[in-house]
Amino acid sequence: MKSILIKELNSFFSSPIAYLVIAVYLLVNGLFLWVFEGDFNILHAGFADLNNYFFLAPWIFIFLIPAITMRSFSDEINTGTIEILKTKPITTWQLILGKFTGSFLLVILAILPTLIYVYSIYKLGNPVGNIKFGTTFGSFIGLLFLAGTYTSIGVFSSTISKNQIVSFIIAVFISFFLFYGFEALANYNLFGNLDYTLQNFGMSAHYNSISKGVIDTRDLIYFASITFFFLLITNYRIQHEE
Incomplete structure (x- = not known):
């Protein structure tokens, strides 16, 4: 696994991929949060919190993480x-975990500068220092778990097609x-009392729950289970790849 991990990181940093991913993530967040006029601008919000950042980040990662992982196995x-x-x-698991960890570490490197x-x-x-640290760092933990799940989805998708663009989509x-x-x-209220249960199948509900600063083991188990599921079917795909 270590050799695969090092190979993945070398491939990222020996090309513009790693630098581009980190730059795009920081640039998009920076522009929306601090420069562009609008609802996401922290300076104009009137509240000293990072709620807008934690709202934007999952949507940026929906596109950015597949761009990182699309070449994992398709190439x-x-x-x-x-x-x-x-x-x-x-083993196949060492191969998969090496590629998964390499991509996930790149995502973490993109997140780290936003601690500023x-x-x-x-x-x-x-007054200065009026910030809810529990909620803020809970949100960072939720973002890491969400990013890990996106990464596992991306790694799995890269086994479906030889074409990287198809894997990305x-x-x-x-x-x-x-x-x-x-x-x-769930918002369409089509299932009556089951709407709440249906909503809890989605990652958004669990991410928002962690972002409140309460680390519920049910939310962590949910993200860990989804991540393991996609790595498991990735393993199946690789073993049966012809």
Whole structure:
């Protein structure tokens, strides 16, 4: 697994991919939160909190993380190197976890610089220091779990097609549906008393729950289960890849 992880990180940082991903994430967030006029601008909101950041980040990641993971296995399948990797003294799980961890670490590196936002809000508060640290760091934890789930979806999607663009589109669709699709269906009130249960199948409900600063094990188990499920079916896909 370690060798695969190092190989993934080297491939990211030996090309513009890593730098582009981090730059795009920081630029988009920075522009919406601090520069552009509108509802997302923290300076014009009148509240010293990061709610707008934690609202924007999942939507940015829906597109950014599939862009990171789309080449994970589709490139290996397209070039035929997947067969060479299968002959190496590593298990399929080590291969998958190496690629998953490499992509996830890149996402974490993109998130880390945004911790400066916490200091900014701390200084902007009236009085200075008027910030809810529990809610803020709970939201960061929720964002990490959500990003991990998106990454597992992206890695799985990269096994479906040799074409990286197709893998990207599939990952975006699955991530979007799991994050917002169930909530959207529940909002139509089509299922009566089951609407609340349906909403809890979606990632948005669990992400919002963690973002309140209360780390509920049910939410963590939910994200861990979805992540494991997609890694599991990735394992099945790789083992049965012809």
